[in-house]
Amino acid sequence: MKFSRKQISKAGEKLLVSKSDKEIEEALNVINLWRTNHLHPLVVLKNSLLRLLFKVNIDPKLVSQRLKRLTSIEYKLDLNPSMGLGGMQDIGGYRAVLKDVRDLNKLHNALISQRSIHKLERVVDYVDEPKNTGYRSIHYIYKYSSTKEEYDGLKIELQIRTKLQHNWATAVETAGIVTKTSLKSNQGPDEWLDFFKVVSSLFAIKEKLPVMKEHKYLTMEQLMVRCYNYCTDLNILNKLKAIRVSTNRIETDKFPGDYYLLNIDLVDMSVNIKIYNKRQFHDATIEYLRLEKSIKENENAVVLVSASSLKMLKKAYPSYFLDTSEFIQAIEKMNANCLERDYLHLP
Incomplete structure (x- = not known):
């Protein structure tokens, strides 16, 4: 079914402000149908990305896709009420995580020069100019072209980032569970926000990228001291280690599925x-909506994602498993260097 931007934005408004259970239910059904429409374009564009990666000889760390969660949709609408749901460009999103900046730049150049019937409407580079949170990634907004009206004109977002940038973003999302705030939206305790900004600049130095503007006149050693002090004062690493979840499934690479519906219990x-397999995607989206209606804030989270195996699923979406082990290892190594080289006593 084809929905106009006006119809979708109206459904988004009802979801936020309506007091009628019937109106909210109708709005949810419209939003879920529209969200489901993004799945086919998402698969097509992700497959196109895989072919491009092969063509330019890049072996990605992982490639994944997801449909945006209702809670994320509501939160984003609440932050940007003038945007309207019909103007949201990342309902369908896919991501490539790459080994290093060299591969990142190589893929970026290939994407910019790629010829496609699907229009590349916008590119936002948060790698060279990170968000004020320290977030780094490059975003590409595509307008999907199709003879089928339910798909034609839908917006799909691609994100590409390095493994180190991915580990940072994962840790920020997971730390949001610890602080019960949206750190990734620059909301929460100042000291936690400042910690992740410092780490963003330290990771940038490692990748030979620009540090954050507020750290322009600080040395690497000074940033390492700040990182160490935040870790000590806030007990950050132990808090992150303490909240890793377990899976209620056997961990194997032989999972016979195309889509995974994750129901995370934070209690x-x-x-x-x-x-679910490809033929069951409609059933998956119905169950997705059913579970989303029943979740409680700060107690549950539900998301429908795609990956080639459970192992790759955990690598693609470690924040859904509250797994920050790679981030923790990187920080522990920096802190050890800080102590070994006696930076704490620098003037």
Whole structure:
């Protein structure tokens, strides 16, 4: 079914402000149908990306896709009420995580010069100019072209980032669970926000990228001292280690599925996984909506994603498993260097 931008924005407004259970239910059904329409364009564009990666001889760390969660949709609408749901460009999103900046630049150049019937409407480079949170990635907004009206004109977002940038973003999302705030939206305790900004600049130095503007006149050693002090004062690493969840499934690469519906329980610290094949995607989206209606804020989270195996799923979306082990290892190594080289006593 084809929906106009006006119809979708109206459904988004009802979701936020209506007091009628019936109106909210109708709005949710419209939004879910529209969200489901993004799945086919998402698969097509992700497959096109895989072919491009092969063509330019880049072996990605991972490639994944997801449909945006209702809670994320509502939160984004609440932050940007003038945008309207019909103007949201990342309902369908896919991502490539690359080994290093060299591969990142190589893929970026290939994407810019790629010829496609799907219009590349916008590119936002948060790598050279990070967000004020320290977030780094390059975003590409595509307008999908199709003879089928339900798909034609839908917006799909691609994000590409390095493994180090991915580890940072994962840790920020997971730390949001610890602080019960949206750190990735620059909301939460100042000291936690400042910690992640410092780490963003330290990771940037490692990747030979620009540091954040506020750190322009600080040395690497001074940033390492700040990182160490935040970790010590806030007990950051132990808090991140303490909230890793367990899966209610056997971990194997032989999972016979195309889509994974994750239901994360933040009280029991576990995640239940339902698996669907390509023919069952409609059933998956119906169940997705059913679970979303029942979740409680700060207790549950639900998301429908795609990956080639459970192992790759955990690598693609470690924040859904509250897994920050690679981030923690990087920080522990920096802190050890800080102590070994006696930076704490620098003037």
